[in-house]
Amino acid sequence: xxxxxxxxxxxxxxxxxxxxxxxxxxxxxxxxxxxxxxxxxxxxxxxxxxxxxxxxxxxxxxxxxxxxxxxxxxxxxxxxxxxxxxxxxxxxxxxxxxxxxxxxxxxxxxxxxxxxxxxxxxxxxxxxxxxxxxxxxxxxxxxxxxxxxxxxxxxxxxxxxxxxxxxxxxxxxxxxxxxxxxxxxxxxxxxxxxxxxxxxxxxxxxxxxxxxxxxxxxxxxxxxxxxxxxxxxxxxxxxxxxxxxxxxxxxxxxxxxxxxxxxxxxxxxxxxxxxxxxxxxxxxxxxxxxxxxxxxxxxxxxxxxxxxxxxxxxxxxxxxxxxxxxxxxxxxxxxxxxxxxxxxxxxxxxxxxxxxxxxxxxxxxxxxxxxxxxxxxxxxxxxxxxxxxxxxxxxx
Numbered sequence: 001x002x003x004x005x006x007x008x009x010x011x012x013x014x015x016x017x018x019x020x021x022x023x024x025x026x027x028x029x030x031x032x033x034x035x036x037x038x039x040x041x042x043x044x045x046x047x048x049x050x051x052x053x054x055x056x057x058x059x060x061x062x063x064x065x066x067x068x069x070x071x072x073x074x075x076x077x078x079x080x081x082x083x084x085x086x087x088x089x090x091x092x093x094x095x096x097x098x099x100x101x102x103x104x105x106x107x108x109x110x111x112x113x114x115x116x117x118x119x120x121x122x123x124x125x126x127x128x129x130x131x132x133x134x135x136x137x138x139x140x141x142x143x144x145x146x147x148x149x150x151x152x153x154x155x156x157x158x159x160x161x162x163x164x165x166x167x168x169x170x171x172x173x174x175x176x177x178x179x180x181x182x183x184x185x186x187x188x189x190x191x192x193x194x195x196x197x198x199x200x201x202x203x204x205x206x207x208x209x210x211x212x213x214x215x216x217x218x219x220x221x222x223x224x225x226x227x228x229x230x231x232x233x234x235x236x237x238x239x240x241x242x243x244x245x246x247x248x249x250x251x252x253x254x255x256x257x258x259x260x261x262x263x264x265x266x267x268x269x270x271x272x273x274x275x276x277x278x279x280x281x282x283x284x285x286x287x288x289x290x291x292x293x294x295x296x297x298x299x300x301x302x303x304x305x306x307x308x309x310x311x312x313x314x315x316x317x318x319x320x321x322x323x324x325x326x327x328x329x330x331x332x333x334x335x336x337x338x339x340x341x342x343x344x345x346x347x348x349x350x351x352x353x354x355x356x357x358x359x360x361x362x363x364x365x366x367x368x369x370x371x372x373x374x375x376x377x378x379x380x381x382x383x384x385x386x387x388x389x390x391x392x393x394x395x396x
Contacts, residue, residue: 002278004243005170006235009089009228011081012336014323015050027348032322040189050221050324070128072109075141078186081224089228100151100178104161104185106328108135111190158382163331167247184226184332202294209352210291210318218292221324225332242339246277246391263304265387270308273389288334290379291318302360317350317364331380338376338392
Protein backbone atom coordinates (compact mmCIF):
# COMPACT_ATOMS: atom_id res chain seq x y z
CA UNK A 1 0.00 0.00 0.00
CA UNK A 2 1.09 3.62 -0.57
CA UNK A 3 2.84 4.72 2.65
CA UNK A 4 2.66 8.37 1.76
CA UNK A 5 4.98 11.13 2.88
CA UNK A 6 5.92 11.39 6.56
CA UNK A 7 4.82 14.39 8.64
CA UNK A 8 7.40 14.89 11.41
CA UNK A 9 6.51 18.34 12.71
CA UNK A 10 3.73 20.93 12.77
CA UNK A 11 3.17 24.44 14.05
CA UNK A 12 0.24 26.83 14.11
CA UNK A 13 -0.95 30.23 15.25
CA UNK A 14 -4.59 31.20 14.81
CA UNK A 15 -7.44 33.01 16.51
CA UNK A 16 -7.57 29.98 18.84
CA UNK A 17 -4.10 30.69 20.18
CA UNK A 18 -0.38 30.33 19.62
CA UNK A 19 0.77 26.75 19.22
CA UNK A 20 -0.63 23.30 18.56
CA UNK A 21 -1.61 22.68 22.19
CA UNK A 22 -3.60 25.92 22.52
CA UNK A 23 -5.44 25.23 19.28
CA UNK A 24 -6.23 21.63 20.27
CA UNK A 25 -7.56 22.69 23.68
CA UNK A 26 -9.91 25.19 22.03
CA UNK A 27 -11.13 22.61 19.53
CA UNK A 28 -12.01 20.01 22.14
CA UNK A 29 -13.70 22.67 24.29
CA UNK A 30 -15.78 23.85 21.29
CA UNK A 31 -14.43 27.33 22.01
CA UNK A 32 -14.19 29.56 18.95
CA UNK A 33 -11.84 32.49 18.43
CA UNK A 34 -14.36 34.71 16.66
CA UNK A 35 -14.45 38.29 17.95
CA UNK A 36 -14.52 41.78 16.43
CA UNK A 37 -11.53 43.56 14.85
CA UNK A 38 -9.10 45.11 17.31
CA UNK A 39 -5.64 44.75 15.77
CA UNK A 40 -6.98 45.53 12.30
CA UNK A 41 -7.98 49.17 12.12
CA UNK A 42 -11.17 49.31 10.07
CA UNK A 43 -14.51 51.09 10.08
CA UNK A 44 -16.21 47.71 9.62
CA UNK A 45 -16.04 46.76 13.27
CA UNK A 46 -19.40 45.01 13.14
CA UNK A 47 -18.08 42.05 11.15
CA UNK A 48 -16.92 39.12 13.32
CA UNK A 49 -13.40 37.92 12.49
CA UNK A 50 -10.94 35.29 13.60
CA UNK A 51 -8.18 37.65 14.72
CA UNK A 52 -4.92 36.72 16.41
CA UNK A 53 -5.00 38.95 19.47
CA UNK A 54 -1.29 39.72 19.45
CA UNK A 55 -0.01 43.02 18.08
CA UNK A 56 2.73 43.26 15.49
CA UNK A 57 4.95 44.90 18.08
CA UNK A 58 4.53 41.98 20.47
CA UNK A 59 5.27 39.52 17.66
CA UNK A 60 8.37 41.51 16.71
CA UNK A 61 9.52 41.51 20.34
CA UNK A 62 8.96 37.74 20.63
CA UNK A 63 11.06 37.20 17.51
CA UNK A 64 13.71 39.75 18.63
CA UNK A 65 13.59 41.65 15.33
CA UNK A 66 15.58 44.83 14.76
CA UNK A 67 13.86 48.17 14.25
CA UNK A 68 14.84 48.06 10.55
CA UNK A 69 13.13 44.76 9.80
CA UNK A 70 10.72 44.45 6.85
CA UNK A 71 8.50 41.63 8.09
CA UNK A 72 4.79 42.33 7.68
CA UNK A 73 2.11 40.67 9.82
CA UNK A 74 1.76 37.65 7.50
CA UNK A 75 5.52 37.05 7.73
CA UNK A 76 5.50 37.44 11.52
CA UNK A 77 2.69 34.91 11.91
CA UNK A 78 4.43 32.60 9.44
CA UNK A 79 7.73 32.69 11.32
CA UNK A 80 5.99 31.86 14.63
CA UNK A 81 4.22 28.82 13.14
CA UNK A 82 7.22 27.58 11.13
CA UNK A 83 9.50 27.79 14.17
CA UNK A 84 7.14 25.55 16.13
CA UNK A 85 7.01 23.05 13.26
CA UNK A 86 10.81 22.98 13.02
CA UNK A 87 11.22 22.54 16.78
CA UNK A 88 8.66 19.73 16.96
CA UNK A 89 10.39 17.91 14.11
CA UNK A 90 13.85 18.33 15.56
CA UNK A 91 15.28 19.78 12.35
CA UNK A 92 18.70 21.30 13.11
CA UNK A 93 20.11 24.60 11.90
CA UNK A 94 22.49 22.67 9.65
CA UNK A 95 19.64 20.63 8.18
CA UNK A 96 17.68 23.80 7.40
CA UNK A 97 20.40 24.75 4.92
CA UNK A 98 19.19 21.96 2.61
CA UNK A 99 15.51 22.03 3.55
CA UNK A 100 12.90 23.25 1.07
CA UNK A 101 10.21 25.79 1.88
CA UNK A 102 6.85 26.14 0.11
CA UNK A 103 4.47 28.73 1.51
CA UNK A 104 1.02 29.87 0.45
CA UNK A 105 -0.17 33.46 0.74
CA UNK A 106 -2.95 35.33 -0.99
CA UNK A 107 -2.16 39.00 -0.37
CA UNK A 108 1.33 38.84 1.12
CA UNK A 109 2.18 41.97 3.05
CA UNK A 110 -0.47 44.27 1.65
CA UNK A 111 -1.31 45.29 5.22
CA UNK A 112 1.94 47.30 5.23
CA UNK A 113 1.10 48.85 1.87
CA UNK A 114 -2.24 50.00 3.28
CA UNK A 115 -0.50 51.53 6.26
CA UNK A 116 2.35 53.36 4.55
CA UNK A 117 1.50 54.11 0.93
CA UNK A 118 0.14 57.61 1.58
CA UNK A 119 3.46 58.71 3.06
CA UNK A 120 5.59 57.31 0.22
CA UNK A 121 6.36 60.69 -1.40
CA UNK A 122 6.86 62.50 1.90
CA UNK A 123 9.17 60.12 3.76
CA UNK A 124 11.55 57.23 3.14
CA UNK A 125 11.02 55.86 6.66
CA UNK A 126 9.08 52.77 5.59
CA UNK A 127 10.23 52.19 2.03
CA UNK A 128 11.45 48.70 2.96
CA UNK A 129 7.78 47.65 2.88
CA UNK A 130 7.15 48.80 -0.71
CA UNK A 131 7.73 45.36 -2.27
CA UNK A 132 5.96 43.57 0.59
CA UNK A 133 2.57 43.26 -1.12
CA UNK A 134 3.95 40.54 -3.40
CA UNK A 135 3.18 37.15 -1.79
CA UNK A 136 6.70 35.94 -2.58
CA UNK A 137 8.14 38.69 -0.40
CA UNK A 138 6.43 37.14 2.63
CA UNK A 139 7.85 33.70 1.81
CA UNK A 140 11.35 35.09 1.41
CA UNK A 141 11.22 36.97 4.72
CA UNK A 142 10.21 33.78 6.57
CA UNK A 143 12.94 31.75 4.87
CA UNK A 144 15.49 34.50 5.55
CA UNK A 145 14.65 34.66 9.25
CA UNK A 146 14.83 30.87 9.64
CA UNK A 147 17.96 30.60 7.48
CA UNK A 148 16.32 28.14 5.10
CA UNK A 149 18.57 27.80 2.07
CA UNK A 150 16.92 25.03 0.08
CA UNK A 151 14.34 25.23 -2.71
CA UNK A 152 11.93 28.06 -1.85
CA UNK A 153 8.73 29.03 -3.64
CA UNK A 154 5.32 30.60 -3.13
CA UNK A 155 1.85 29.29 -3.94
CA UNK A 156 -0.87 31.91 -4.47
CA UNK A 157 -4.09 30.21 -5.53
CA UNK A 158 -6.38 32.10 -3.15
CA UNK A 159 -8.03 29.92 -0.49
CA UNK A 160 -6.41 26.67 -1.70
CA UNK A 161 -2.85 28.06 -1.41
CA UNK A 162 -1.87 26.35 1.84
CA UNK A 163 -3.26 23.01 0.70
CA UNK A 164 -1.49 23.34 -2.65
CA UNK A 165 1.78 24.03 -0.85
CA UNK A 166 1.35 20.76 1.05
CA UNK A 167 0.50 18.92 -2.16
CA UNK A 168 3.53 20.30 -4.02
CA UNK A 169 5.86 19.42 -1.16
CA UNK A 170 4.56 15.85 -1.01
CA UNK A 171 4.89 15.48 -4.78
CA UNK A 172 8.49 16.73 -4.75
CA UNK A 173 9.42 14.26 -2.03
CA UNK A 174 7.73 11.36 -3.82
CA UNK A 175 9.52 12.34 -7.04
CA UNK A 176 12.89 12.31 -5.26
CA UNK A 177 13.47 16.02 -5.83
CA UNK A 178 13.51 16.91 -2.11
CA UNK A 179 14.13 14.92 1.07
CA UNK A 180 12.70 17.45 3.49
CA UNK A 181 10.38 20.44 2.98
CA UNK A 182 8.42 22.81 5.22
CA UNK A 183 4.97 23.43 3.74
CA UNK A 184 1.92 25.49 4.67
CA UNK A 185 0.60 29.01 4.47
CA UNK A 186 0.11 32.36 6.14
CA UNK A 187 -2.29 35.27 5.73
CA UNK A 188 -3.33 38.20 7.89
CA UNK A 189 -6.44 40.30 8.09
CA UNK A 190 -6.24 43.42 5.92
CA UNK A 191 -8.56 46.20 4.85
CA UNK A 192 -8.14 44.95 1.29
CA UNK A 193 -9.55 41.50 2.05
CA UNK A 194 -12.25 42.69 4.45
CA UNK A 195 -13.45 45.35 2.01
CA UNK A 196 -13.16 42.96 -0.91
CA UNK A 197 -15.24 40.21 0.65
CA UNK A 198 -17.73 42.80 1.84
CA UNK A 199 -18.12 44.02 -1.75
CA UNK A 200 -19.02 40.45 -2.73
CA UNK A 201 -21.76 40.48 -0.07
CA UNK A 202 -20.55 37.24 1.49
CA UNK A 203 -19.52 38.42 4.96
CA UNK A 204 -21.81 37.52 7.85
CA UNK A 205 -22.60 39.95 10.65
CA UNK A 206 -22.92 36.99 13.01
CA UNK A 207 -20.83 33.92 13.68
CA UNK A 208 -20.77 31.77 10.55
CA UNK A 209 -22.80 28.55 10.38
CA UNK A 210 -21.47 26.22 7.73
CA UNK A 211 -23.90 23.83 6.02
CA UNK A 212 -26.84 25.38 7.84
CA UNK A 213 -29.97 26.16 5.85
CA UNK A 214 -29.90 29.75 7.15
CA UNK A 215 -26.18 30.33 6.51
CA UNK A 216 -25.55 33.86 5.31
CA UNK A 217 -21.82 34.29 4.83
CA UNK A 218 -18.34 33.75 6.18
CA UNK A 219 -16.15 35.25 8.89
CA UNK A 220 -12.67 36.21 7.75
CA UNK A 221 -9.70 35.05 9.82
CA UNK A 222 -5.93 35.11 9.94
CA UNK A 223 -3.16 32.79 10.99
CA UNK A 224 -0.38 30.52 9.82
CA UNK A 225 0.43 26.82 9.93
CA UNK A 226 3.24 24.65 8.61
CA UNK A 227 4.11 20.97 8.41
CA UNK A 228 7.53 19.40 8.10
CA UNK A 229 7.42 16.68 5.43
CA UNK A 230 10.26 14.17 5.18
CA UNK A 231 11.24 11.26 2.96
CA UNK A 232 11.15 7.81 4.48
CA UNK A 233 14.91 7.47 5.03
CA UNK A 234 15.04 10.71 7.05
CA UNK A 235 11.90 10.00 9.07
CA UNK A 236 12.58 6.39 10.05
CA UNK A 237 14.06 7.31 13.45
CA UNK A 238 11.60 10.10 14.19
CA UNK A 239 8.13 10.29 15.65
CA UNK A 240 5.80 10.40 12.65
CA UNK A 241 2.69 12.46 13.35
CA UNK A 242 0.86 11.25 10.27
CA UNK A 243 1.25 10.96 6.52
CA UNK A 244 0.19 12.84 3.41
CA UNK A 245 -1.37 9.90 1.63
CA UNK A 246 -3.20 11.49 -1.30
CA UNK A 247 -3.86 14.80 -3.01
CA UNK A 248 -5.82 16.15 -5.93
CA UNK A 249 -6.26 19.52 -7.61
CA UNK A 250 -8.79 20.57 -10.22
CA UNK A 251 -10.05 23.86 -11.58
CA UNK A 252 -13.66 24.11 -12.69
CA UNK A 253 -13.06 27.68 -14.05
CA UNK A 254 -16.75 28.33 -13.46
CA UNK A 255 -16.57 31.87 -12.06
CA UNK A 256 -13.99 34.28 -10.67
CA UNK A 257 -15.28 34.08 -7.10
CA UNK A 258 -17.90 31.32 -7.02
CA UNK A 259 -17.80 27.54 -7.16
CA UNK A 260 -19.72 25.52 -9.71
CA UNK A 261 -23.15 24.66 -8.32
CA UNK A 262 -22.66 21.05 -9.39
CA UNK A 263 -19.37 20.83 -7.47
CA UNK A 264 -17.49 19.45 -10.47
CA UNK A 265 -14.12 20.87 -9.43
CA UNK A 266 -14.46 19.67 -5.86
CA UNK A 267 -15.57 16.25 -7.08
CA UNK A 268 -12.55 15.86 -9.36
CA UNK A 269 -10.13 16.98 -6.62
CA UNK A 270 -11.54 14.44 -4.14
CA UNK A 271 -11.64 11.70 -6.76
CA UNK A 272 -7.99 12.26 -7.68
CA UNK A 273 -6.91 12.40 -4.03
CA UNK A 274 -8.55 9.03 -3.37
CA UNK A 275 -6.94 7.54 -6.46
CA UNK A 276 -3.45 8.70 -5.47
CA UNK A 277 -4.00 7.53 -1.89
CA UNK A 278 -5.03 4.14 -3.24
CA UNK A 279 -8.04 3.81 -0.97
CA UNK A 280 -11.77 3.52 -1.51
CA UNK A 281 -14.03 6.41 -0.53
CA UNK A 282 -15.55 4.23 2.19
CA UNK A 283 -12.22 4.27 4.06
CA UNK A 284 -12.52 7.97 4.88
CA UNK A 285 -13.44 8.39 8.55
CA UNK A 286 -13.68 12.17 8.71
CA UNK A 287 -13.96 15.07 6.26
CA UNK A 288 -12.65 18.47 7.29
CA UNK A 289 -14.82 20.35 4.83
CA UNK A 290 -14.00 23.66 3.18
CA UNK A 291 -17.33 24.84 4.61
CA UNK A 292 -17.16 28.62 4.33
CA UNK A 293 -20.86 29.13 5.26
CA UNK A 294 -21.65 31.01 2.05
CA UNK A 295 -24.76 30.05 0.13
CA UNK A 296 -22.75 29.05 -2.94
CA UNK A 297 -19.82 27.18 -1.44
CA UNK A 298 -21.69 24.91 0.94
CA UNK A 299 -24.18 23.89 -1.72
CA UNK A 300 -21.39 23.18 -4.21
CA UNK A 301 -19.34 21.17 -1.72
CA UNK A 302 -22.41 19.24 -0.54
CA UNK A 303 -23.23 18.22 -4.11
CA UNK A 304 -19.66 17.06 -4.63
CA UNK A 305 -19.63 15.08 -1.39
CA UNK A 306 -22.84 13.29 -2.32
CA UNK A 307 -21.34 12.36 -5.68
CA UNK A 308 -18.10 10.99 -4.21
CA UNK A 309 -19.75 9.17 -1.31
CA UNK A 310 -22.73 7.77 -3.16
CA UNK A 311 -23.94 5.50 -0.37
CA UNK A 312 -23.35 7.62 2.74
CA UNK A 313 -21.30 10.76 3.40
CA UNK A 314 -18.85 10.11 6.27
CA UNK A 315 -18.72 12.21 9.42
CA UNK A 316 -17.84 15.76 8.41
CA UNK A 317 -17.56 19.26 9.81
CA UNK A 318 -16.13 22.66 8.99
CA UNK A 319 -13.70 24.14 11.51
CA UNK A 320 -13.89 27.66 10.05
CA UNK A 321 -16.39 28.65 12.75
CA UNK A 322 -13.44 28.30 15.16
CA UNK A 323 -10.82 30.32 13.28
CA UNK A 324 -12.62 32.26 10.58
CA UNK A 325 -11.66 31.73 6.96
CA UNK A 326 -7.93 32.42 6.95
CA UNK A 327 -7.69 32.39 3.13
CA UNK A 328 -4.29 31.07 1.99
CA UNK A 329 -3.58 29.73 5.48
CA UNK A 330 -6.90 27.84 5.72
CA UNK A 331 -5.71 24.59 4.13
CA UNK A 332 -2.64 24.57 6.36
CA UNK A 333 -4.56 25.29 9.57
CA UNK A 334 -7.01 22.56 8.69
CA UNK A 335 -4.18 20.16 7.89
CA UNK A 336 -3.01 20.57 11.49
CA UNK A 337 -6.57 20.00 12.70
CA UNK A 338 -6.80 16.88 10.51
CA UNK A 339 -3.62 15.46 12.03
CA UNK A 340 -4.92 16.23 15.52
CA UNK A 341 -8.06 14.31 14.61
CA UNK A 342 -5.94 11.31 13.57
CA UNK A 343 -3.73 11.46 16.64
CA UNK A 344 -6.58 11.73 19.12
CA UNK A 345 -9.34 9.77 17.35
CA UNK A 346 -11.62 12.79 17.57
CA UNK A 347 -13.96 14.62 15.23
CA UNK A 348 -14.30 18.32 15.94
CA UNK A 349 -17.82 19.78 15.84
CA UNK A 350 -19.37 22.05 13.25
CA UNK A 351 -20.24 25.01 15.47
CA UNK A 352 -23.43 27.12 15.20
CA UNK A 353 -25.36 24.52 13.17
CA UNK A 354 -29.11 24.16 13.72
CA UNK A 355 -30.93 23.14 10.53
CA UNK A 356 -29.78 21.06 7.53
CA UNK A 357 -29.76 22.53 4.05
CA UNK A 358 -32.97 21.78 2.19
CA UNK A 359 -31.08 20.91 -1.00
CA UNK A 360 -28.85 18.23 0.55
CA UNK A 361 -30.15 17.25 3.97
CA UNK A 362 -26.56 16.62 5.08
CA UNK A 363 -25.94 16.68 8.82
CA UNK A 364 -22.46 17.68 10.02
CA UNK A 365 -21.09 16.53 13.36
CA UNK A 366 -22.17 19.09 15.96
CA UNK A 367 -20.59 17.70 19.13
CA UNK A 368 -17.09 16.42 19.85
CA UNK A 369 -17.09 12.79 18.76
CA UNK A 370 -14.78 9.95 19.75
CA UNK A 371 -14.23 7.37 17.04
CA UNK A 372 -11.42 5.51 15.33
CA UNK A 373 -9.94 7.88 12.74
CA UNK A 374 -7.45 6.43 10.26
CA UNK A 375 -8.06 8.55 7.17
CA UNK A 376 -9.03 12.23 6.98
CA UNK A 377 -10.03 14.10 3.83
CA UNK A 378 -9.43 17.86 3.98
CA UNK A 379 -10.93 20.18 1.36
CA UNK A 380 -9.72 23.66 0.35
CA UNK A 381 -11.40 25.49 -2.51
CA UNK A 382 -10.19 28.82 -3.88
CA UNK A 383 -11.44 31.65 -6.06
CA UNK A 384 -11.48 30.86 -9.75
CA UNK A 385 -12.55 27.30 -8.97
CA UNK A 386 -9.13 26.11 -7.81
CA UNK A 387 -10.09 23.04 -5.76
CA UNK A 388 -7.68 20.95 -3.70
CA UNK A 389 -8.26 17.87 -1.57
CA UNK A 390 -5.72 16.26 0.74
CA UNK A 391 -5.88 12.86 2.43
CA UNK A 392 -3.99 12.36 5.67
CA UNK A 393 -3.48 9.02 7.37
CA UNK A 394 -2.07 7.60 10.55
CA UNK A 395 1.49 6.28 10.45
CA UNK A 396 0.81 2.68 9.46
